[in-house]
Amino acid sequence: MWSWSRARGDLRAVLRSRGSIHAAVHAAALWFWTPAVAFGSWALYRALGWGPGGMGGDVRGAVLGWVGASLVVLAVQGARRGEVADREFEAAAPPHPVRHVVRYAAVFSGYLVLVVTLVLVPLALILSI
Secondary structure, eight states, rough: OOOHHHHHHHHHHTOOOOHHHHHHHHHHHHHHHHHHHHHHHHHHHHTTTTTTOHHHHHHHHHHHHHHHHHHHHHEEEEEEHHHOOOOOHSSOSSSHHHHHHHHHHHHHHHHHHHHHHHHHHHHHHTTOO
16 A cells, blocks of 8 residues: 555655666756757857858758767766666765765766867867868
C-alpha cells in the first residue's frame, strides 16, 4: 500500500544519489543547452554579419547551430559514459543535494561553454571566409 512517508523516503533516497543527481543535470543540459546553443550560435552568426547575407548566411548559421547542438549532445553522452565506476562512491550521499547539483551543473556547464566556444568561434570564422 502506498504511504506518504515511504514515498518521501524513496524520493529522498533518489535525490541523495550522485548518479540520480548527475542524470538530472544531464537531462536538463539536453533540454536547455541543446536548443540554446543551436539558436544562439545561429543568431550570433547572423547578428555579427559574418560572410555575405542572404540564403548562404542562413545556411552557414544553421550549420553552425547544428554543430553546436551536436557538441552539446556529445558532451552529455560523454559525461554519462564517463561517470565513476566505483559503486561505493556512487552510492555515497553527496554533502547536500542542492549544493551538489549547483556545483556539478556549474562545472559541467562551464566545460560545455568552453568546448562550444573553442569549436564554434573558429568554425564561424572559417565559414565567414
